[in-house]
Amino acid sequence: xxxxxxxFALFLPIVFALYWFVVNRNLKLQNLFMIGAxxxxxxxxxxxxxxxxxxxxxxxxxxxxxxxxxxNPRKRKTLLLTSILVNLGFLGFFKYFNFFAESFADAxxxxxxxxxxxxxxxxxxxxxxxxTFQTLSYSIDVYKRKLEPTKDFVSFFAFxxxxxxxxxxxxxxxxxxxxxxxxxxxxxxxxxxxxMRQILWGLFKKIVIADNCATYANKIFDNYGDYSASTLLxxxxxxxxxxxxxxxxxxxxAIGTSRLFGFNLMRNFAFPYFSRDIAEFWRxxxxxxxxxxxxxxxxxxxxxxxxKVQALRNTLIxxxxxxxxxxxxxxxxxxxxxxxxxxxxLLLANKNRVHTNNAAEGKLFASIKxxxxxxxTFFLTLIAWVFFRSENVASAFSYLKGMFSKSLFTLPQVYxxxxxxxxxxxxxTEWLQRDKQxxxxxxxxxxxxxxxxxxxxxxxxLIAVFGGKQxxxxxxxx
Amino acid sequence: MKSFLIKVFYFxxxxxxxxxxxxxxxxxxxxxxxxxYSQKLNLYRKGTYNSAFFGSSRILTGIDPYLFDSLxxxxxxxxxxxxxxxxxxxxxxxxxxxxxxFLEDPTLSNNINIVFMEFQNIMAIRPDKLTTNxxxxxxSLLNTLFTYxxxxxxxxxxxxxxxxxxxxxxxYSLASIQKLLNFNRLNVNETQVDSLAYYGINSRxxxxxxxxKVTRKEISTKELEVxxxxxxxxxxxxxxxxxxxxxxxxxxxxxxxKNKGIRVIFVLPPVKLTAGMAAVYNALPQENKIDVCDPIKxxxxxxxxxxxxxxxLSVGGGVHLVKNIVTELSLTKEITNDY
Numbered sequence: 048x049x050x051x052x053x054x055f056a057l058f059l060p061i062v063f064a065l066y067w068f069v070v071n072r073n074l075k076l077q078n079l080f081m082i083g084a085x086x087x088x089x090x091x092x093x094x095x096x097x098x099x100x101x102x103x104x105x106x107x108x109x110x111x112x113x114x115x116x117x118x119n120p121r122k123r124k125t126l127l128l129t130s131i132l133v134n135l136g137f138l139g140f141f142k143y144f145n146f147f148a149e150s151f152a153d154a155x156x157x158x159x160x161x162x163x164x165x166x167x168x169x170x171x172x173x174x175x176x177x178x179t180f181q182t183l184s185y186s187i188d189v190y191k192r193k194l195e196p197t198k199d200f201v202s203f204f205a206f207x208x209x210x211x212x213x214x215x216x217x218x219x220x221x222x223x224x225x226x227x228x229x230x231x232x233x234x235x236x237x238x239x240x241x242x243m244r245q246i247l248w249g250l251f252k253k254i255v256i257a258d259n260c261a262t263y264a265n266k267i268f269d270n271y272g273d274y275s276a277s278t279l280l281x282x283x284x285x286x287x288x289x290x291x292x293x294x295x296x297x298x299x300x301a302i303g304t305s306r307l308f309g310f311n312l313m314r315n316f317a318f319p320y321f322s323r324d325i326a327e328f329w330r331x332x333x334x335x336x337x338x339x340x341x342x343x344x345x346x347x348x349x350x351x352x353x354x355k356v357q358a359l360r361n362t363l364i365x366x367x368x369x370x371x372x373x374x375x376x377x378x379x380x381x382x383x384x385x386x387x388x389x390x391x392x393l394l395l396a397n398k399n400r401v402h403t404n405n406a407a408e409g410k411l412f413a414s415i416k417x418x419x420x421x422x423x424t425f426f427l428t429l430i431a432w433v434f435f436r437s438e439n440v441a442s443a444f445s446y447l448k449g450m451f452s453k454s455l456f457t458l459p460q461v462y463x464x465x466x467x468x469x470x471x472x473x474x475x476t477e478w479l480q481r482d483k484q485x486x487x488x489x490x491x492x493x494x495x496x497x498x499x500x501x502x503x504x505x506x507x508x509l510i511a512v513f514g515g516k517q518x519x520x521x522x523x524x525x
Numbered sequence: 526m527k528s529f530l531i532k533v534f535y536f537x538x539x540x541x542x543x544x545x546x547x548x549x550x551x552x553x554x555x556x557x558x559x560x561x562y563s564q565k566l567n568l569y570r571k572g573t574y575n576s577a578f579f580g581s582s583r584i585l586t587g588i589d590p591y592l593f594d595s596l597x598x599x600x601x602x603x604x605x606x607x608x609x610x611x612x613x614x615x616x617x618x619x620x621x622x623x624x625x626x627f628l629e630d631p632t633l634s635n636n637i638n639i640v641f642m643e644f645q646n647i648m649a650i651r652p653d654k655l656t657t658n659x660x661x662x663x664x665s666l667l668n669t670l671f672t673y674x675x676x677x678x679x680x681x682x683x684x685x686x687x688x689x690x691x692x693x694x695x696x697y698s699l700a701s702i703q704k705l706l707n708f709n710r711l712n713v714n715e716t717q718v719d720s721l722a723y724y725g726i727n728s729r730x731x732x733x734x735x736x737x738k739v740t741r742k743e744i745s746t747k748e749l750e751v752x753x754x755x756x757x758x759x760x761x762x763x764x765x766x767x768x769x770x771x772x773x774x775x776x777x778x779x780x781x782x783k784n785k786g787i788r789v790i791f792v793l794p795p796v797k798l799t800a801g802m803a804a805v806y807n808a809l810p811q812e813n814k815i816d817v818c819d820p821i822k823x824x825x826x827x828x829x830x831x832x833x834x835x836x837x838l839s840v841g842g843g844v845h846l847v848k849n850i851v852t853e854l855s856l857t858k859e860i861t862n863d864y
Contacts, residue, residue, distance in 0.1 A: 049652070053650075053652045053692070056695065057691060057695045234529070236526075236528060236529050239529055240529065240532075243533075504540055507540065507706060508706055510706075511656075511703055
């Protein structure tokens, strides 16, 4: 079920009403209902894959229980490996089987021994990368004794399948979300109102920004050979806003929806395009995934404890895996490695934590230096996005070659003024709200009610009038 | 919770009230239909016709008015001049809307004696189409209320209809809200379609499909069998209960047409017929309907070669459909007397 669909527009108020008026008597009922609603939400797309979620939940639940009773370190490790193998096994089969088979065949072809491999006709279960990582975090945290394993079967299943973030995150840690299923939720007016605002802002990002940008980004990327350099640059710019609007919009709707049900999810985006260097960008982009890799890959590998060389190796590994997590294509791996290349000089110079505050903090305008830093960082991400969006690595290089040709300083062939003005409005709003959790967080600003409502109405009308053609969320494919 | 719900209610009603009020003060839209259809009507206005076809792409791509006129004129020695006013991607609500305006505009309907309208179902608007001009231009409060009423009756007939009815009511509500939030204007962002190819390739509004439309899959023998089975099962059964709201809508259309001196005939083309649709169809007066999809009477319609995809007949299939209409008309005495 898509958040920007009629199904969800019907589903959400029905589930909301039942949750607060029918099953609010006790905790178990609330959690059982949440499992039912979440399985219905997911099953709407393809009910057959519900068994995968259920199986994954069951394995991790049982592993958790066994870990509670097991003291022997070897047995504990075996249990953890079981959880990792089951979860990554599913992920590997559904997402990466064909990629590995083809890469294997390509490698043999390069060695002069061409072999034929049959591709399997596999459907990628929506959100598998997200819920797999979420359940893995539970097993790892229990193994490391950071988290008490749960004996509450219902709470655990509700935690794994929680519908707002089931298919595209944020990838929640068991330490944050699971305990919220242990206590009965009570309705919180302020939280619900802000949740509604965040949903509205997420819809604006998705429907107005991402869907409109998608039209032009698709057109330009699909026919990049026909366009001038300046148009290709604009195409990359549109894709940068498409993916940001799409994914951060989804996260906003997910977080806002959770707040309506009395849950707090972690923040996933913190205005990343105002970052002053790549390290800051990665602290602000897809935060739940970046911190997951930091906590469960980078640090266990030794982090930066073993000196620069080890830090460099670990950074490369994390960025490469992060790219690979996005999809079974070399383009994602190159995208990850390119970001690592951007990041490593900062790491070596010990400058990867220079910008930990907001740009132009406490001021309305940024200094020239900050504007330049933001511009350069954005441009670097733009180049990386070309790899992310292209069909294959060769196309990405051709695209970039075209982008840096002589026609860079000519007028673009595609120039959608309305979409560009909407992006400008979006950037200005985000800039003004950069110290908040989302673009429409207003409770701390003393704005009279009538203006606040006027603002919400304007956003709704902008969505209705300027909404682009409905597109599926990009991150559903990951 | 109470104050939250009250605020949500006030917020929504105020928003809709503001949009409605603003809409009243804005200049009226120049045309009641959408842009592409207005072009089709301009083409229609250039000639003089006494017969018209309404419906979805099944009719648009299935009925060639030139062929129909020549067969009718051969058979009854009458001067039939017909035009195909069907539109693609249309369910009953849109067809009713277009026909209503057609009746109200004397420049369009004054010369018309007979109208053939596809007997269609009410279906939900596809989510990806919800924000398009095509989905919102015909929305109104009356249409939304009609859809709610229809959905309620469907649920009343069987609780099994609950999900589909909710879906239908929800999609039309959202399309209406979308229209209201647009101040009754159409979506400025939408790119216009190639209207000539979309709304009719020949000068009588017919769009013959010579090759498969890439957006749809080919029909299979199995699917044709499903079509046949659904028609045989449901049309022959006499159902006691049917959706009265849907039935009344058809009867109202018959009455309004009669007031204008027009006989409207509902044509049932080969479709996957539901029990509900069949029950309403069966309840309609005999003189206002013709069944051209009977698999026993018209077996040629169920040959794969007469289909271009899983929904539309090929040009050859269309020839059979037109012939069947002419044949069936001859059996309806009252109608042939009109000619």
